[in-house]
Amino acid sequence: MINRAVRQCALEGIWVVTIHDCLVTYPEHSERVRRIMVEGFGTMGIKPTIKTTTFNLNVLEARWGDPVTWLDRECQFVFRFS
Numbered sequence: 001m002i003n004r005a006v007r008q009c010a011l012e013g014i015w016v017v018t019i020h021d022c023l024v025t026y027p028e029h030s031e032r033v034r035r036i037m038v039e040g041f042g043t044m045g046i047k048p049t050i051k052t053t054t055f056n057l058n059v060l061e062a063r064w065g066d067p068v069t070w071l072d073r074e075c076q077f078v079f080r081f082s
Helices: 002-011 027-042 057-062
Strands: 014-017 021-027 050-052 080-082
Touching: 002 014, 002 021, 021 027, 027 050, 057 080
Parallel strands: none
Antiparallel strands: 014 021, 021 080, 050 080
């Protein structure tokens, strides 16, 4: 399903990238990406739980030099499905 959503985003000119069970996009596209995911899961009879958060740029900049720790609980991806 996530691959279908990525394809639909590409067709609409929306930049997204997947990381495990997350989709990352720009804030201005987050609501449309959310709707694409809800519509896609809906066609399969599934109502997903979607959590929308933004990157914490302060954490990202502070840890940029350490690739092991720059992504942590304070630096969440835009979409996470459960």
